[in-house]
Every structure is written in structure tokens, then in C-alpha cells.
Amino acid sequence: MELLRLDELSHGLANLSMFPCFDVAHYVVSIMALREQPGALEVSRVSPLACWFSSMLFCFGGAVLSGIMLAEPPVAPLSNSTNILLASLTWYLVFYCPMDLVYCCAAMLPLRLLLSGMKEVTRTWKVLGGVAQAHGKYKDSLLVMVANGWAKGAGGGLLRNFEQLVRGVWKPETNELLKMSYPTKVTLMGAVLFALQHTHYLPLKKRHLMLIYTVFTVVNKSRMMLTGSTSSPFAAIESAVYKTLFAGHAPYRALPSDGNKACVDNGTTSTKEFSKNGEAGSPDGAQGRPPKEEAEPGETDTASCKKND
Amino acid sequence: MELLRLDELSHGLANLSMFPCFDVAHYVVSIMALREQPGALEVSRVSPLACWFSSMLFCFGGAVLSGIMLAEPPVAPLSNSTNILLASLTWYLVFYCPMDLVYCCAAMLPLRLLLSGMKEVTRTWKVLGGVAQAHGKYKDSLLVMVANGWAKGAGGGLLRNFEQLVRGVWKPETNELLKMSYPTKVTLMGAVLFALQHTHYLPLKKRHLMLIYTVFTVVNKSRMMLTGSTSSPFAAIESAVYKTLFAGHAPYRALPSDGNKACVDNGTTSTKEFSKNGEAGSPDGAQGRPPKEEAEPGETDTASCKKND
Amino acid sequence: MELLRLDELSHGLANLSMFPCFDVAHYVVSIMALREQPGALEVSRVSPLACWFSSMLFCFGGAVLSGIMLAEPPVAPLSNSTNILLASLTWYLVFYCPMDLVYCCAAMLPLRLLLSGMKEVTRTWKVLGGVAQAHGKYKDSLLVMVANGWAKGAGGGLLRNFEQLVRGVWKPETNELLKMSYPTKVTLMGAVLFALQHTHYLPLKKRHLMLIYTVFTVVNKSRMMLTGSTSSPFAAIESAVYKTLFAGHAPYRALPSDGNKACVDNGTTSTKEFSKNGEAGSPDGAQGRPPKEEAEPGETDTASCKKND
Numbered sequence: 060m061e062l063l064r065l066d067e068l069s070h071g072l073a074n075l076s077m078f079p080c081f082d083v084a085h086y087v088v089s090i091m092a093l094r095e096q097p098g099a100l101e102v103s104r105v106s107p108l109a110c111w112f113s114s115m116l117f118c119f120g121g122a123v124l125s126g127i128m129l130a131e132p133p134v135a136p137l138s139n140s141t142n143i144l145l146a147s148l149t150w151y152l153v154f155y156c157p158m159d160l161v162y163c164c165a166a167m168l169p170l171r172l173l174l175s176g177m178k179e180v181t182r183t184w185k186v187l188g189g190v191a192q193a194h195g196k197y198k199d200s201l202l203v204m205v206a207n208g209w210a211k212g213a214g215g216g217l218l219r220n221f222e223q224l225v226r227g228v229w230k231p232e233t234n235e236l237l238k239m240s241y242p243t244k245v246t247l248m249g250a251v252l253f254a255l256q257h258t259h260y261l262p263l264k265k266r267h268l269m270l271i272y273t274v275f276t277v278v279n280k281s282r283m284m285l286t287g288s289t290s291s292p293f294a295a296i297e298s299a300v301y302k303t304l305f306a307g308h309a310p311y312r313a314l315p316s317d318g319n320k321a322c323v324d325n326g327t328t329s330t331k332e333f334s335k336n337g338e339a340g341s342p343d344g345a346q347g348r349p350p351k352e353e354a355e356p357g358e359t360d361t362a363s364c365k366k367n368d
Numbered sequence: 369m370e371l372l373r374l375d376e377l378s379h380g381l382a383n384l385s386m387f388p389c390f391d392v393a394h395y396v397v398s399i400m401a402l403r404e405q406p407g408a409l410e411v412s413r414v415s416p417l418a419c420w421f422s423s424m425l426f427c428f429g430g431a432v433l434s435g436i437m438l439a440e441p442p443v444a445p446l447s448n449s450t451n452i453l454l455a456s457l458t459w460y461l462v463f464y465c466p467m468d469l470v471y472c473c474a475a476m477l478p479l480r481l482l483l484s485g486m487k488e489v490t491r492t493w494k495v496l497g498g499v500a501q502a503h504g505k506y507k508d509s510l511l512v513m514v515a516n517g518w519a520k521g522a523g524g525g526l527l528r529n530f531e532q533l534v535r536g537v538w539k540p541e542t543n544e545l546l547k548m549s550y551p552t553k554v555t556l557m558g559a560v561l562f563a564l565q566h567t568h569y570l571p572l573k574k575r576h577l578m579l580i581y582t583v584f585t586v587v588n589k590s591r592m593m594l595t596g597s598t599s600s601p602f603a604a605i606e607s608a609v610y611k612t613l614f615a616g617h618a619p620y621r622a623l624p625s626d627g628n629k630a631c632v633d634n635g636t637t638s639t640k641e642f643s644k645n646g647e648a649g650s651p652d653g654a655q656g657r658p659p660k661e662e663a664e665p666g667e668t669d670t671a672s673c674k675k676n677d
Numbered sequence: 678m679e680l681l682r683l684d685e686l687s688h689g690l691a692n693l694s695m696f697p698c699f700d701v702a703h704y705v706v707s708i709m710a711l712r713e714q715p716g717a718l719e720v721s722r723v724s725p726l727a728c729w730f731s732s733m734l735f736c737f738g739g740a741v742l743s744g745i746m747l748a749e750p751p752v753a754p755l756s757n758s759t760n761i762l763l764a765s766l767t768w769y770l771v772f773y774c775p776m777d778l779v780y781c782c783a784a785m786l787p788l789r790l791l792l793s794g795m796k797e798v799t800r801t802w803k804v805l806g807g808v809a810q811a812h813g814k815y816k817d818s819l820l821v822m823v824a825n826g827w828a829k830g831a832g833g834g835l836l837r838n839f840e841q842l843v844r845g846v847w848k849p850e851t852n853e854l855l856k857m858s859y860p861t862k863v864t865l866m867g868a869v870l871f872a873l874q875h876t877h878y879l880p881l882k883k884r885h886l887m888l889i890y891t892v893f894t895v896v897n898k899s900r901m902m903l904t905g906s907t908s909s910p911f912a913a914i915e916s917a918v919y920k921t922l923f924a925g926h927a928p929y930r931a932l933p934s935d936g937n938k939a940c941v942d943n944g945t946t947s948t949k950e951f952s953k954n955g956e957a958g959s960p961d962g963a964q965g966r967p968p969k970e971e972a973e974p975g976e977t978d979t980a981s982c983k984k985n986d
Contacts, residue, residue, distance in 0.1 A: 102546070107614045109545040130750040132439040134516070138509040155614055200756040207752070220842070224529070229540030231847030236727040237720070305725045305773055411855070416923045418854040441748040443825070447818040464923055533838070538849030 069270035077184050082142060084177035086149040087165055089117040089215065094153055094162065102226045103154045109225055114150040115143070116222040121185055121214030125207055129196060172284055179276040182242075183269050186212040186249040190257050201254050208250030213243045241283070241291050245276055248293075378579040386493050391451060393486035395458040396474055398426040398524065403462055403471065411535045412463045418534055423459040424452070425531040430494055430523030434516055438505060481593055488585040491551075492578050495521040495558045499566050510563050517559030522552045550592070550600050554585055557602075687888035695802050700760060702795035704767040705783055707735040707833065712771055712780065720844045721772045727843055732768040733761070734840040739803055739832030743825055747814060790902055797894040800860075801887050804830040804867045808875050819872050826868030831861045859901070859909050863894055866911075 075081075093099055093114055103110040116123065119136040126133040137143060152161040165171060189211030193204040210217065216235050223230060235243045249272050255261035256268050263271075279292055291297075384390075402408055402423055412419040425432065428445040435442040446452060461470040474480060498520030502513040519526065525544050532539060544552045558581050564570035565577050572580075588601055600606075693699075711717055711732055721728040734741065737754040744751040755761060770779040783789060807829030811822040828835060834853050841848060853861045867890050873879035874886050881889075897910055909915075 104615070106546045106548075107610075108548070109543075112545055126439065128750060128752045130439050130744065130748050132437060132505070134437045134512050137511045137515055138506045140509060140511065143511060151613075196750070197756045200758060202755045202758065202761060203752050206755060224540055225543065225545055227541045227543065227546050229538075229847075231842055232845045234727075234843065234845065236730055236843055237724045237845050239724075239726070301725075304769075306722065413924065415855045415857075416919075417857070418852075421854055435748070439748050441746060441814070443746045443821050446820045446824055447815045449818060449820065452820060460922075533849055534852065534854055536850045536852065536855050538847075 065270065066267075069264075069266040072180075072270050072273060073266035075180075077181050078142075079145065081177045081181050081184075083145055083149065084174045085181045086118050086146045087153065088171075088174050088178045090114050090146075090150050090153045091162065091165060091171075093117045096223075096226075098226060098228060100154075107155075109227075110154060111147065111150055113222055113225050115146060116218060116225065117215050118146045120216075120218045120222065121189070121211040124210040124214035124218055125189055125192070128207060128210055129192070168284070172281060175280050175284060176277045179280050180273055182212050182246060182276060183249065183273045186246060186253055187265075187269065190250065190253045194257055199258075201258060201260075204254035204257060205247075205250045208253055209243075209247050212249060213246035216240060216243045241289075244291065244293055245279070249276070374579065375576075378573075378575040381489075381579050381582060382575040384489075386490050387451075388454065390486045390490045390493075392454055392458065393483040394490045395427050395455045396462065397480075397483050397487045399423050399455075399459050399462045400471065400474060400480075402426045405532075405535075407535060407537060409463075416463075418536075419463060420456065420459055422531055422534050424455060425527060425534065426524050427455045429525075429527045429531065430498070430520040433519040433523035433527055434498055434501070437516060437519055438501070477593070481590060484589050484593060485586045488589050489582055491521050491555060491585060492558065492582045495555060495562055496574075496578065499559065499562045503566055508567075510567060510569075513563035513566060514556075514559045517562055518552075518556050521558060522555035525549060525552045550598075553600065553602055554588070558585070683888065684885075687882075687884040690798075690888050690891060691884035693798075695799050696760070697763065699795045699799050699802075701763055701767065702792045703799045704736050704764045705771065706789075706792050706796045708732050708764075708768050708771045709780065709783060709789075711735045714841075714844075716844060716846060718772075725772075727845075728772060729765065729768055731840055731843050733764060734836060734843065735833050736764045738834075738836045738840065739807070739829040742828040742832035742836055743807055743810070746825060746828055747810070786902075790899060793898050793902060794895045797898050798891055800830050800864060800894060801867065801891045804864060804871055805883075805887065808868065808871045812875055817876075819876060819878075822872035822875060823865075823868045826871055827861075827865050830864035830867060834858060834861045859907075862909065862911055863897070867894070 094103075099110070099113070102113070115136070119142075122136045123133045125131075126135055153165070154162075156162065165174060186208040189208035190204045192211075193200070193207035197203040213235070215222070220229075220231065220234055239247075252261060252268060252272060253265075256263055256265060261268070283289065403412075408419070408422070411422070424445070428451075431445045432442045434440075435444055462474070463471075465471065474483060495517040498517035499513045501520075502509070502516035506512040522544070524531070529539065529543055548556075561570060561577060561581060562574075565572055565574060570577070592598065712721075717728070717731070720731070733754070737760075740754045741751045743749075744753055771783070772780075774780065783792060804826040807826035808822045810829075811818070811825035815821040831853070833840070838847075838849065838852055857865075870879060870886060870890060871883075874881055874883060879886070901907065
């Protein structure tokens with residue numbers, strides 16, 4: 060009986076239309092996230108056009124990135140007049156509403172929770188759409204399906220550096236590949252699952268996977284908002300994978316230059332302290348790698364670069 | 369009689385060929401503008417290839433940007449060998465002519481005025497071409513027509529950050545969306561008008577609109593060059609629109625951090641003085657917005673961020 | 678007899694398959710070059726995904742750039758699963774092999790020499806492929822063929838700024854157009870030769886040109902690796918061309934501002950010392966150009982900007 064109910068629920072979800080309520084929720088939450096970026100309010104007062112353009116990138120970034128990747132017109136979202144009008148109206152109300160009514164109401168926790176949950180539902184649709192679109196062009200390529208599903212669902216985040224450039228902000232030291240945020244991670248996971256399902260490697264019906272994935276993302280998002288926690292549900296798995304495959308996720312400490320010997324004399328070596336905050340080292344620091352030692356997590360001093368004889 | 373003459377004139381303008389004289393004028397003026405950029409002469413001595421590439425972006429940036437937007441090959445301008453040869457010859461003469469003859473002659477006011485006027489005429493053709501091209505792909509989408517017309521006519525300016533990157537210059541704090549120059553504004557206006565005319569919202573014949581728009585741009589450009597003025601003819605309209613819709617274009621001043629309270633505790637807030645020069649604030653400044661107050665032009669002190677109970 | 682042998686050799690070369698050995702050699706050498714970039718090892722420990730993405734850009738950058746230029750999907754390399762798997766395996770072994778075996782073995786001079794030679798052979802194939810692909814789209818355009826051949830063969834280098842951005846590094850002051858490295862130069866030369874041959878301007882059979890070009894690149898690369906020299910074989914030709922056409926490749930020195938007079942009062946001029954290291958000057962330095970003087974190599978003082986009456 061329970062399973063029948065879930066099956067009906069999955070049917071209902073699969074037939075749900077994102078337009079207009081879920082789409083509007085996605086616009087509201089995205090544009091509020093933009094507004095809370097440092098400097099975004101100033102940009103809205105200095106140049107409404109730049110602010111509008113940024114907002115459209117937040118709302119439709121996935122479609123733009125997917126278009127770039129598949130050589131389809133990145134302006135295609137602009138041709139969908141109804142959605143653009145809705146998004147522009149949302150942008151105007153969030154940034155310029157008299158007495159700031161819309162932002163303050165939407166920012167109240169109950170309503171924000173509801174809107175964020177609805178936005179998570181649209182994520183499922185986007186990833187699914189991206190995977191199907193890629194399957195149409197590259198029938199057998201799992202990687203392209205994952206890439207396009209990921210782009211469609213998390214394009215706004217992946218394009219973050221360039222969206223910031225529109226607002227006059229440039230932060231090259233970080234991006235979503237170097238330091239992946241939770242939404243981008245969960246979208247990548249969804250893209251992999253939906254691609255595996257689409258190519259029948261994952262023996263699940265599509266609507267069942269949609270239901271499972273949507274419930275997972277909505278529940279996690281709500282939990283994180285209610286508890287104020289930023290701990291990712293993937294932390295344990297990531298840690299295990301890193302330790303097994305990638306010699307641990309520990310910070311890697313450089314050594315004084317006399318201790319650094321590359322295993323042959325053909326790499327440029329210099330020392331640079333590598334901070335623990337997930338940012339890449341400066342452009343002029345490189346590490347020598349001793350031939351017979353793995354980098355061990357936590358090991359920092361000269362030992363890790365001594366050549367073992 | 370007057371109207372008949374104007375109609376004939378509009379016919380003549382509509383049938384005028386841009387090649388070769390008007391195109392060459394556009395190349396000369398564009399490349400002279402590049403040469404007057406800080407650092408461009410050094411680049412011409414260090415790397416003629418980078419200088420040539422920049423010049424081609426100045427000359428054909430509109431076609432490149434339009435190609436990127438509509439998923440057509442951005443290298444298409446390179447296939448038009450005659451135009452590329454003319455542009456390259458112009459580049460060579462402007463930068464490397466013995467005794468700098470070409471630059472100094474073209475920079476004399478009477479000749480520069482004539483060439484700039486002819487360049488303004490090519491602007492009409494580019495915007496029109498962009499609007500028509502977009503109409504061919506997206507029949508009903510006004511926004512795509514405006515975007516493509518704008519890109520075709522002002523692509524060089526819109527791509528400015530990346531053209532500067534070719535020359536080793538990187539100025540992320542400003543771009544044409546944040547601080548629109550006069551050519552970009554007038555091109556946007558033209559794109560809107562031609563798109564409205566193309567979709568029959570504007571009850572004007574195409575050649576009449578071409579004549580009106582061309583006369584407007586040529587006359588304004590000449591006036592600005594002769595008077596040395598930089599005041600835009602749109603200043604009054606912009607100011608009115610801003611005050612009505614976007615709560616004024618006044619500088620927005622940040623407050624000491626203890627005065628900054630967002631209306632809910634979920635935005636990052638810090639203080640940063642926001643300068644009046646139209647540049648976006650630094651990446652780490654954000655403003656709290658009190659729930660019941662509009663940002664009033666000129667109001668700077670703590671009052672604007674007090675929470676009203 | 679000698680000629681017959683060479684002809685047979687050229688036949689053999691033309692029918693040689695790059696997959697899998699030559700392709701793998703290209704991946705190994707490319708990813709080792711990435712690893713030797715400052716900061717790359719840290720990125721590999723912080724974010725294997727960013728490291729993998731960078732490696733794919735090093736390996737397939739040419740196909741990506743060519744796709745962007747010709748409006749074909751830049752993700753197309755991802756659809757070639759076998760090559761992506763090989764490249765990913767190479768990436769994993771070069772960065773994460775226990776005891777760093779793979780990197781240290783491949784870095785030993787004899788093996789590195791062999792792998793680099795094999796990579797040079799793949800260069801010929803890429804340039805040729807790029808020229809043929811462009812010829813398919815733009816039958817008569819020599820420039821597009823050169824551009825696409827160049828992009829396919831040297832795309833990794835041309836995209837260097839953006840590959841660095843993936844790793845959190847941003848160096849706008851230099852790029853391959855401003856300061857071309859040897860691989861990029863030799864690829865450009867190859868693209869020009871193959872384009873001329875393809876359009877029958879160069880009276881050589883394709884397989885003969887392939888043989889000549891491949892032998893040239895392999896021999897030069899080996900010479901440079903064995904002698905440790907960085908002197909380009911093109912230095913003399915470049916110097917002659919510069920002196921003839923581009924008023925010399927000498928450093929260009931700015932002057933004190935009172936000495937700087939543009940030949941008309943319409944350029945912004947300021948002074949900035951332009952260093953000799955081939956980098957473009959800072960954004961706020963421009964040079965006045967006296968109307969009757971060429972910039973002479975070595976001439977630095979006020980004389981070069983005096984207005985001659």
C-alpha cells in the first residue's frame with residue numbers, strides 16, 4: 060500500500076508543471092541570494108542594467124552554460140518572454156520594492172523555507188532536462204550527459220566568476236571547481252544518477268528516481284536552513300574517497316627551499332605556505348615530490364620532502 | 369515637397385553601400401581609438417600580433433559577439449577576406465606608418481569629424497543587420513532582437529574587458545554594463561527602435577527610421593566632437609527614469625557596522641564607503657536595508673539604516 | 678633512391694595512427710607540464726576535480742578552442758570516451774601514483790625525450806585536422822584555416838589564462854599572443870604551411886609536407902631538450918621581420934610627461950616605464966608619437982617625443 064502511494068506520488072511529481080509557481084520560487088530565491096552578495100545592492104543603485112543582467116544569470120545561468128557547451132544559442136532563455144518577464148518582475152520587486160516589502164517578507168524563515176524547497180524541486184527538472192538534451196545529441200556518452208545535466212542544474216554557480224565580473228567583482232582565487240558549494244555538489248550527484256538511469260545502468264524508473272532525489276534535496280535543504288548548519292551530508296563519503304584515492308584532503312605544506320628536491324632536475328621548485336582554506340597556492344609556488352614517499356595527511360615538516368635513499 | 373525630398377534621401381540612405389568607404393572609415397576611427405588607449409602603443413611594439421588581434425576585435429567585435437550569442441562561428445568575420453585585408457592595412461598604417469603620417473592626418477579635426485560621421489552611418493547598418501538576423505532565428509522575440517542588434521552595433525565596447533585582456537590589461541572593476549559609454553547607449557536605443565519597427569510596434573517605415581536614427585547619431589557625434597562636450601543627450605531622460613523607477617541614481621553611502629542591520633539576520637553585512645564615480649563597491653562591502661525606508665538620494669548617515677519600530 | 682625512401686617514409690607517416698601510443702604520449706607530456714606549473718600540486722591535493730579539469734584542458738584544449746571558434750560543441754572531446762579514459766588514467770597516475778613512480782620515470786631524460794618527440798608527431802595531425810575541418814566549412818578562407826589549424830594544435834597554450842583560472846591563478850599581464858612560446862610559434866608556422874598546401878598555393882604533396890614538418894619539430898624539440906637551450910630557431914627571421922615591418926622589436930621607453938606630446942591634442946598621455954621583459958605596459962601608460970619620427974630601437978630620451986617643427 061505504501062509503495063502504491065509512493066508510486067502515485069512519483070507519478071504526480073513527474074507530471075507536475077514547474078510553471079509558474081515553482082519557477083517563480085526559483086527566481087525569488089536566486090535573486091535574494093544575489094542581493095545578499097557583498098556589493099550587490101550598490102550595483103543595483105548604480106546600474107540597474109548590470110543588476111538585471113546578473114539576476115538573469117542567477118536565474119537562467121544553467122540554460123546559458125548548457126547552450127555554450129552544446130553550441131546552442133546562449134541567448135535562447137531570452138526568447139522565452141514569459142519567463143523573462145516573470146524573472147524581471149521578481150528582480151524589480153526584490154531590489155526596488157517600496158519599503159522593501161518583498162525582500163523582507165520572502166526573507167522570513169517560514170516563507171523562505173517554502174520557497175527554497177520549491178527551488179529544490181526545480182533542480183530535479185533542470186538536471187533531468189540537461190541529461191535528456193545531451194542524450195539527444197550524444198547518445199552513448201555518459202560524460203556529456205553528466206556534464207550537461209550538471210551545467211543545467213548548477214550553471215549559475217559554475218558561472219559565478221563571470222557573473223561577478225558583470226558586477227565589477229573579480230575573485231579568481233576561488234571557483235566552484237576548487238571549492239564546491241553544497242548546491243553544486245548535490246546537482247553533480249543528481250546528474251550522475253540521472254545519467255546512469257537514462258542509460259539503464261541504474262535499474263530504477265525515472266519517476267522513482269525523481270521522487271527519491273527530490274525528497275533528498277528538499278529534506279537536506281530544509282534541515283540545513285532550520286539548523287543553520289553548513290555541514291554537507293557528503294562529508295563522510297568525500298573524506299573516505301579522498302583518503303583512498305587522492306592521498307588525503309589534508310593541507311599540503313611547503314618546505315624551505317633547501318629541503319625541496321624534485322626527483323629530477325626539471326621542475327621549478329620554490330616554497331610557498333599553502334593555507335588550509337581550500338584556495339590554490341600562489342602562482343609561484345611549486346612543490347617537489349620525493350620519489351618514494353606519499354604525502355601523508357597532517358605531515359608537514361621537512362620529513363615529507365626528504366629523499367629516501 | 370520637403371517630405372518628398374526626405375523620402376528620397378531615406379531611399380538613398382537605405383540603398384547606400386557601406387563597402388568600401390564607410391567600412392574603411394569605421395576601421396580608421398576604431399583603430400585610432402585603440403591606439404589612444406593607455407599602453408596600446410607599447411603593445412604594438414612588443415607584439416604586433418596582439419595589437420593586430422585587438423584591432424580586429426575593435427573593428428569586428430560586433431560580429432564576433434553576435435556570433436557567440438547566436439551560436440554561429442565567431443571566426444566568420446575572418447572569412448571575409450576583403451574586409452579583413454582592408455582592416456589589417458588600416459591597422460598597419462595607423463600604427464606603423466613611416467613618420468606616423470596616417471594617424472596624424474586622420475587625427476586632424478576636420479578629417480576626424482568626417483570619418484566619425486561615416487562610422488556613425490555604419491552603426492545604423494550593423495544594428496539593423498543584427499535585428500534582422502535575430503528575427504530570422506527567433507521570430508517573435510523582441511528581447512533577442514534588441515540584444516543581437518545591440519551586440520552587432522556595440523560589440524567592440526561590450527567585449528572591452530576581453531579585448532583589454534589580449535593586451536595584457538585587466539580592469540574588472542568596470543565594464544559597459546556598469547558604466548555605459550555614449551556609443552553603447554545610443555546603440556542600445558537604436559536596437560530597441562529597430563526591433564520595435566521590425567515587429568510593427570513602431571509605425572514607421574524602415575528607411576525613415578534609418579534616416580532619423582542616422583541623422584540623430586551623426587549630429588550628436590559631431591556636436592560632441594566640436595564642443596568637446598561629454599554630456600550625453602540622454603542625461604535628462606535617464607535621470608527621470610532612475611528617480612521614478614530605481615530610487616534615484618545618487619551615491620549610496622555605507623554606515624558604520626553597528627548601524628547596519630539587515631531586516632533579517634541572514635545577509636552578510638559590512639561597511640564600505642561607496643564612491644561616487646560609478647564604480648561598484650569592493651567585493652566585501654554589503655549594505656543592510658532597513659525594512660521600512662527607501663534609500664533617499666543624498667541621505668548618508670545612520671538614519672537610513674535605522675530599524676523603524 | 679633516397680627520394681624513394683623518403684616518399685615511402687612519408688606514406689608511412691601519413692598512414693600512422695595516433696591512437697593509442699602517440700595520443701598517450703601527448704597526454705603524459707601535457708599532464709607532466711601541468712604538474713610542473715607553480716601551484717598545480719597543491720590544487721591536486723585540494724581539489725582533484727579542478728586538477729582533472731585542468732588536465733583535460735591541457736590534453737584537449739585544441740579541440741575545445743576549435744569547437745568554440747567554429748560554433749561546434751566544446752564538449753565534443755568528452756564524447757570520445759576511450760580518449761577521455763586514457764587521459765584520465767594518465768592524470769591519475771601522474772598526480773597520485775603511489776611513490777610517484779609514473780612521474781619520476783617519465784621525467785627521466787631518455788624517456789621524456791621519446792615522449793616529447795611522439796607528442797610533436799601528434800602536433801602535425803592536429804594542425805592538419807584543424808586546417809581540413811576549416812576548409813570543410815569555409816572553402817576559400819585561408820585565414821580561417823590558419824586560425825583553426827593553429828587553435829587545434831596549440832589550443833592548450835592559447836587557452837592558458839582560462840586554464841589557470843580553473844586552478845585559481847590569474848595572470849592577465851601575459852598571454853600567448855603577447856609573448857608567444859616556442860610550441861605556439863611552431864604550430865602557427867605549421868598552420869600557415871598546411872593551409873597554403875591545402876589551397877594549392879604551396880606546391881607540395883600533403884604527405885611530404887607532413888614529413889618535413891614533423892621531422893623539423895621533432896628535431897628542434899630534441900635539440901632544445903638535450904642542450905637545455907631556449908633559443909628559438911625563428912629568432913633571426915623574427916628579428917628581421919620586426920626591423921623591416923614593425924620598427925624594431927626593441928624595448929620602448931616612456932618619457933617624462935612634460936616631454937610627451939601627441940601630435941594632436943586628443944590622446945591621453947602619461948608616462949610609464951616600459952620594461953624590457955616583453956610584458957605590456959600598465960593600463961595607465963601611453964606614449965605620444967611625434968609626427969615626423971619613427972621610434973628607433975634603443976632611443977629612449979625626450980628626443981623621440983619632441984615635436985619636429
